[in-house]
Amino acid sequence: MFASLSDRLSATFKQLRGKGRLTESDIDETVREIRIALLDADVALPVVREFCARIKERALGSEVSAALNPAQQIIKIVNEELIGILGGETRRLKLAKNPPTVILLAGLQGAGKTTLAGKLAAHLRTQGHQPMLVAADLQRPNAVDQLKIVGEQSNTVVFAPEPGNGVGDPVQVTRDAMKFAKDKLHDVVIVDTAGRLSIDSELMDQLAKVKAEAKPDETLLVIDAMTGQDAVNTAETFARDIGIDAVVLTKLDGDARGGAALSVATITGKPIMFASTGEKLTDFEVFHPDRMASRILDMGDLLTLIEQAEQTLDKDQTEKFAKKVKDGEDFTLTDFMLQMQQIRKMGSMTKMLGMLPGMAEMKKQIENVDEREIDRVEAIISSMTPAEREDPKLLNGSRRARIAKGSGMQVSDVNTLMDRFVVAQKMMKQMAKGGSVPGMPPMPGMPGMRPQQKKVQKPGKGAKKSGNPAKRAAQDSGIEYEAPSATLTEIPSAFRDFLK
Amino acid sequence: MNLDSSLVISILVVAALLVAVLAIVLVRASGDKNKKVSAPVAQPKVSQAPAQATERPEVVPQAAPSQVTESEIPGTVESKQVPVDVPESMEGRKLKLRDRLGRSQGSLGQVFRQTFSGSTISDDAWQDLEDTLIMADLGVSAATGIVETLKEAVKKSGASTADALHEIAKTELIKLVDGGFDRTVHTDRHPDRPAVVLTVGVNGTGKTTTTGKLARMLSAQDKDVLLGAADTFRAAAAEQLTTWGDRVGVPVVRGAEGSDPASVAFESVAAGQEQEVDVVLIDTAGRLHTKQGLMDELGKVYRVAGKLGAVDEVLLVIDATTGQNGLTQAKVFSEVVPVTGVVLSKLDGTAKGGIIVAIQDALGVPVKLVGLGEGPDDLAPFDATDFVAGLLA
Numbered sequence: 001m002f003a004s005l006s007d008r009l010s011a012t013f014k015q016l017r018g019k020g021r022l023t024e025s026d027i028d029e030t031v032r033e034i035r036i037a038l039l040d041a042d043v044a045l046p047v048v049r050e051f052c053a054r055i056k057e058r059a060l061g062s063e064v065s066a067a068l069n070p071a072q073q074i075i076k077i078v079n080e081e082l083i084g085i086l087g088g089e090t091r092r093l094k095l096a097k098n099p100p101t102v103i104l105l106a107g108l109q110g111a112g113k114t115t116l117a118g119k120l121a122a123h124l125r126t127q128g129h130q131p132m133l134v135a136a137d138l139q140r141p142n143a144v145d146q147l148k149i150v151g152e153q154s155n156t157v158v159f160a161p162e163p164g165n166g167v168g169d170p171v172q173v174t175r176d177a178m179k180f181a182k183d184k185l186h187d188v189v190i191v192d193t194a195g196r197l198s199i200d201s202e203l204m205d206q207l208a209k210v211k212a213e214a215k216p217d218e219t220l221l222v223i224d225a226m227t228g229q230d231a232v233n234t235a236e237t238f239a240r241d242i243g244i245d246a247v248v249l250t251k252l253d254g255d256a257r258g259g260a261a262l263s264v265a266t267i268t269g270k271p272i273m274f275a276s277t278g279e280k281l282t283d284f285e286v287f288h289p290d291r292m293a294s295r296i297l298d299m300g301d302l303l304t305l306i307e308q309a310e311q312t313l314d315k316d317q318t319e320k321f322a323k324k325v326k327d328g329e330d331f332t333l334t335d336f337m338l339q340m341q342q343i344r345k346m347g348s349m350t351k352m353l354g355m356l357p358g359m360a361e362m363k364k365q366i367e368n369v370d371e372r373e374i375d376r377v378e379a380i381i382s383s384m385t386p387a388e389r390e391d392p393k394l395l396n397g398s399r400r401a402r403i404a405k406g407s408g409m410q411v412s413d414v415n416t417l418m419d420r421f422v423v424a425q426k427m428m429k430q431m432a433k434g435g436s437v438p439g440m441p442p443m444p445g446m447p448g449m450r451p452q453q454k455k456v457q458k459p460g461k462g463a464k465k466s467g468n469p470a471k472r473a474a475q476d477s478g479i480e481y482e483a484p485s486a487t488l489t490e491i492p493s494a495f496r497d498f499l500k
Numbered sequence: 501m502n503l504d505s506s507l508v509i510s511i512l513v514v515a516a517l518l519v520a521v522l523a524i525v526l527v528r529a530s531g532d533k534n535k536k537v538s539a540p541v542a543q544p545k546v547s548q549a550p551a552q553a554t555e556r557p558e559v560v561p562q563a564a565p566s567q568v569t570e571s572e573i574p575g576t577v578e579s580k581q582v583p584v585d586v587p588e589s590m591e592g593r594k595l596k597l598r599d600r601l602g603r604s605q606g607s608l609g610q611v612f613r614q615t616f617s618g619s620t621i622s623d624d625a626w627q628d629l630e631d632t633l634i635m636a637d638l639g640v641s642a643a644t645g646i647v648e649t650l651k652e653a654v655k656k657s658g659a660s661t662a663d664a665l666h667e668i669a670k671t672e673l674i675k676l677v678d679g680g681f682d683r684t685v686h687t688d689r690h691p692d693r694p695a696v697v698l699t700v701g702v703n704g705t706g707k708t709t710t711t712g713k714l715a716r717m718l719s720a721q722d723k724d725v726l727l728g729a730a731d732t733f734r735a736a737a738a739e740q741l742t743t744w745g746d747r748v749g750v751p752v753v754r755g756a757e758g759s760d761p762a763s764v765a766f767e768s769v770a771a772g773q774e775q776e777v778d779v780v781l782i783d784t785a786g787r788l789h790t791k792q793g794l795m796d797e798l799g800k801v802y803r804v805a806g807k808l809g810a811v812d813e814v815l816l817v818i819d820a821t822t823g824q825n826g827l828t829q830a831k832v833f834s835e836v837v838p839v840t841g842v843v844l845s846k847l848d849g850t851a852k853g854g855i856i857v858a859i860q861d862a863l864g865v866p867v868k869l870v871g872l873g874e875g876p877d878d879l880a881p882f883d884a885t886d887f888v889a890g891l892l893a
Contacts, residue, residue, distance in 0.1 A: 036640050039634055039639075039640045040639065040640055040824055041824070042637075042823030042824050042825070044635070045631055045634055045635050108821065108846075108849070109704070109706070109846060109874070110703070110704030110705060110706060110819060110846070111704060112703065112704055114735075139874070140740070140874070141712075141739075141740045141743035141744060142736040142737075142739040142740040142743055143736075143740075145735070145736035145739050145740075146734070146735040146736035146737075146740075147735075148736075149735035149736055149757075150735055153735075165743060197846075197848065197849040197850070198849065198850060199849060199850055224704065224819075224821070226702070226819075226821075226822050226823065226825045226826075226829075227821050227822065227823060228637040228821060228822055228823020228824065228825075228826075228851070228854075228855065229634070229635045229636065229637050229823060229851075229852075230637070230820075230821045230849065230850055230851035230852070231821075231823075233849075233850040233851075234821075234849075234850075251702070251703060251704070251788065253788060253790065253791075254702065254788040254789070254790050254825065259823065260823070279703075279733075
């Protein structure tokens with residue numbers, strides 16, 4: 001999500017770390033870096049100015065100069081400010097005392113209102129509500145049909161008396177919908193409106209009328225996470241002319257830096273309530289400002305990762321595996337293969353590793369990974385006999401040649417895999433010996449792993465990565481050691497708490 | 501496997517360990533968590549089934565397009581040839597572009613006037629200009645670059661009057677936006693086959709709308725157009741395109757929802773060939789560039805659509821409100837399919853679409869068309885001079 005922003009901030013902070021004291025010019029430098037990072041992340045300029053001014057003011061204040069490690073203090077300040085802007089506390093949907101609760105969706109064209117309406121309905125259904133969708137987008141060709149289909153998918157009643165495509169009056173539809181909902185005892189009504197530009201006064205008037213008719217308990221402004229500087233204009237106009245209660249951020253599954261979130265939250269002063277993260281009806285989650293801020297600061301997003309793992313990982317298998325590790329048994333290629341399949345179920349590797357603290361630095365490399373390479377690794381393992389998978393020591397030259405042939409790879413590929421694997425096995429053992437996972441000190445550092453990672457990369461550095469390989473490796477190693485620095489303690493402790 | 505393999509394996513190992521850790525975490529936590537978790541997990545069952553139905557298949561069925569049965573493609577929907585109103589002329593469209601830009605993007609023009617109002621330019625004025633460019637989504641580095649270029653040009657020229665400075669700045673900006681690209685949309689029929697145009701882009705940028713408008717623009721030029729609705733994923737996307745087709749009186753080839761988009765693309769080109777049309781416009785589903793499976797699918801659509809000849813144009817639709825992510829989008833899309841042009845949509849709002857400057861610069865792909873609203877004629881050919889004239893109006 002905000003990975004690219006966190007890349008930049010962590011690069012900035014790296015320069016700060018280790019310095020005992022911050023001079024004013026250091027702070028200016030940092031603030032400038034933060035400014036550029038935020039601008040490149042599409043945070044709107046006025047918002048950036050305000051944000052940077054606040055950071056500078058606080059950084060110059062006594063809390064920094066008096067701190068043991070001023071750099072850490074700046075990180076903390078930026079983190080706090082980010083959380084503040086992103087909405088402070090997580091906010092839930094307010095339900096009306098006297099049903100139906102009415103939710104009005106508004107936004108620009110293509111922000112994802114109709115899709116969101118379906119997701120919201122599905123989400124409310126799982127909570128035992130009886131939602132109803134209202135097709136008040138009579139503008140875009142076949143928007144009504146789309147909502148009907150979305151309703152079908154989410155098993156929700158769709159109130160669509162008008163065919164749309166420019167026919168019908170959304171205000172009238174809304175009025176009828178309210179009556180219909182009361183008659184049929186729907187306790188939540190979701191009104192999907194047409195996308196409109198903030199400068200289109202005619203359509204904005206119409207929306208105001210729809211709102212007056214619907215008397216919504218929650219008016220949600222739907223904003224595309226990829227939006228640039230214009231997010232300010234949109235947010236301002238919608239907030240002023242229509243009045244909004246909260247914001248929904250869509251398309252967060254892309255790699256947009258999502259600065260729009262910061263802009264909109266600052267401008268409107270309203271919290272971001274939901275995040276939409278995919279095309280499936282279930283790709284919908286409550287927005288967590290604190291997690292997002294952690295992410296921006298390269299502190300990872302372990303909670304989301306764990307939640308995701310919980311949903312997708314095979315319970316039996318994980319339990320078996322955990323027991324195995326605890327008993328100090330060897331981590332075998334069979335296990336490795338199972339793990340890989342599990343990972344694939346969880347979605348893209350990039351996305352997952354991106355959620356790990358300290359991983360943002362590696363993101364570029366991770367992104368370079370062709371997911372098909374994983375197939376090849378699987379092919380190699382599949383070409384081994386079960387015995388070989390259990391005991392890699394069996395693999396002599398001729399077996400390796402056979403495996404290479406069988407998987408259509410080179411012997412050297414098999415060798416590389418086995419080398420790495422042996423290293424991994426050792427790490428596993430260490431982990432098990434440590435008695436417990438919490439034994440791995442600050443978890444996000446995964447100290448055992450990262451240095452290995454670096455060592456491992458060196459042989460592979462060669463041709464493909466252009467530039468000076470030695471320099472690059474040096475840089476990488478610098479990064480690898482620095483990134484998980486023990487300073488970022490908030491999330492690790494959350495993780496450790498979770499373990500206990 | 502290339503030299504990267506060891507990196508891949510390292511990452512796999514890390515990932516595997518990660519899963520291992522997660523496994524342990526989950527098992528540890530399951531003791532007290534199970535009770536809490538299991539209850540809410542059981543409930544969503546109702547919605548689970550339909551949700552799965554909408555899941556987009558990551559792995560595209562490998563069926564060769566030639567084997568596609570007739571039942572999958574209900575065939576060409578020959579639209580009723582309702583007499584449609586006459587689409588607007590190219591000249592009219594250009595005027596509209598100028599008019600819209602002048603109206604919605606006054607602020608850049610204002611800053612320009614302010615900046616160049618005196619005989620000298622203060623540092624503050626330059627800073628204001630840079631800020632304005634940043635607010636137009638040009639990005640920090642592009643904005644800084646432009647301001648530097650302008651500074652240099654102003655210095656060199658030795659001009660001292662406001663008008664002269666204004667002129668220089670304008671010329672420089674036009675040069676920058678123009679870049680000497682060929683901006684023709686290649687829609688001329690080849691001797692033996694129709695021209696094929698593919699519209700691609702992320703979700704919600706206006707691909708379907710652009711395709712519909714383009715069909716109308718082309719039929720205004722007396723071209724026989726056929727539309728292919730290869731967006732088989734989004735609910736009612738094919739209907740949306742059909743509505744556009746009906747409005748313009750253009751036939752639409754469509755497949756069932758959820759069918760293989762590549763086969764629809766192929767059938768569209770085949771139908772176009774058979775009916776000897778001039779242009780086949782294929783609308784694809786929106787996809788985020790971060791979804792590898794979907795990008796692979798797009799690659800397949802491109803390859804299969806080109807089987808009966810070649811794809812002449814791949815138009816990437818970029819929403820004018822898009823910020824710096826637009827550049828990433830353009831990069832990733834052009835890695836998967838050879839993007840030949842950009843369509844800047846929704847330029848009728850307050851957004852300025854400055855990201856196209858960076859896209860043109862980085863990828864050498866010109867902006868060919870500009871979308872100006874939801875009206876059927878709100879699509880104009882991009883013209884750097886008009887664009888800048890609009891900016892400075």
